Amino acid sequence: MTRAMTPKEWFDRDTAEHEMTILHDDGVYRHVRFAQPGTSMMHWDLVTWPGHLCIDGDLDSFTFSREHDMFGFFAMDRGRINPQYWAEKITNRSVQTRVYESDKAKARIVEAFLEQRHWMSDSAGPAFRSLCEEVLDIAIIGDESLTRDALARWSFTDVGSSEVWEFSDTWEWDLREWDFHYLMACYAIAWGIQKYRAAKDQA
Incomplete structure (x- = not known):
């Protein structure tokens, strides 16, 4: 029987050809888009302003608040995701981060x-x-x-x-268990910030 793909494997597969476009970049006021050229499938935006970061697009929308520069906050995990800690910083509390999992229940x-x-x-x-x-x-x-x-x-x-x-x-x-869409958003944030910081370092 074929093993089910993990959220990370889904993310890596679906973003293999993604590119970054910086739409706005003024201190902690940023608007950065990630998408595969020529398609809007699996695209997302990272938008930051003082003390906040919002991810939106094809992924579920989540807004986080913790530090003045939220790119710096997420970058502290060095490209890894931290679903538990990050979920505590979500401001739009109506969103779902954990869902009932029948296999875990059984x-x-x-x-x-x-x-x-x-x-x-x-x-x-x-x-x-x-x-x-x-x-x-x-x-x-x-x-x-x-x-x-x-x-x-x-x-x-x-x-x-x-x-x-x-x-x-x-x-x-x-x-x-952690919701699949929330985990995908976490991977998108971590990956996107790494891409952004790498581009800034090269510049």
Whole structure:
């Protein structure tokens, strides 16, 4: 089976022929565009003003605020992305940076079930079948609230047994991963700033 491409691999492939165009460059007031010549596919703009940076274009739009020169702020990570720290600096809070990931949810649920199995004397088979039908099948749907509701409701007691299979504190479980579009924006920022700074150094 073919391995799924990572966001970084997607980004590298889709920007292999991109070029930079500086539309405005006055101190921390900048407007820099990145695009493949002759097409607007997968293009983006980096716009900065004192204390702010906005990325916009084919990617989702995010605005960050932290330091006077935001190119300097992002450049501190030396071309690497720092999704957690950068997300804390987003000013348009309505945007999405993390999303429910069904594969992560299923892995966390099965892990918790297997941990529980170690102190149960009953066979795990009937309980796991119940878990599959009442929780794991729902987790596949891709809706976090439905999955969390199913987790909170689930319990299983086999016929003739007093042992109860159930989960606790499931609201603490992290069932999310970084959003693909947010990661792509992070890579675009890091890559774009490197291109800009390299061009300035050469000049």
